[in-house]
Amino acid sequence: MSETPIQLRPVVLSDRENLFHWRNHAAVRQYALQADEIDWESHCRWLDATLQNPQRALLMGAQDGAPVGVLRYDVAGAEALVSVYLVPQRMGQGLGAPLLVAGHEWLSSHYPQVRQLNAQIVPGNVASIKVFERAGYQAVSPQAQQGILQYVYRF
Numbered sequence: 001m002s003e004t005p006i007q008l009r010p011v012v013l014s015d016r017e018n019l020f021h022w023r024n025h026a027a028v029r030q031y032a033l034q035a036d037e038i039d040w041e042s043h044c045r046w047l048d049a050t051l052q053n054p055q056r057a058l059l060m061g062a063q064d065g066a067p068v069g070v071l072r073y074d075v076a077g078a079e080a081l082v083s084v085y086l087v088p089q090r091m092g093q094g095l096g097a098p099l100l101v102a103g104h105e106w107l108s109s110h111y112p113q114v115r116q117l118n119a120q121i122v123p124g125n126v127a128s129i130k131v132f133e134r135a136g137y138q139a140v141s142p143q144a145q146q147g148i149l150q151y152v153y154r155f
Contacts, residue, residue, distance in 0.1 A: 004064050007063070008060070011050075022085065023043070031127075055076065057072070058072050061099045061102060067090075068087055070085055073111070078114060078116060080111065117155075119150070120148045121149040121151060129149070137152060138152055
């Protein structure tokens, strides 16, 4: 694995097809909060709305020029909800925590009012729990609430 830092950039319309295939990949959907496959038209509507929403940041992470994953931040005042997934071919390479940490730095410079990140993890998703913990997130409570584990990161 390369030690090159992960670079982030905003997602653009030309990323549409890759995002569609990655998000619908079985390994990505397995632990997604909404695990159903997404049809092309719904994906296009969602991406168009996302790219127009100033309270939502959708970022592509890349290392050595190759995509590694996608971060989404839904900003609400001093807090933001984070969502992350890795490109299926890059899973298992130890890139999840570095992607989240790169996101912390990006968010601090683009949304400095955000002081807390919230994450929701499906119980049983041990890999995501480890990734978030390595990136500095802490469990809000040891029990799942409404079937979801809650994690928080404070700046």
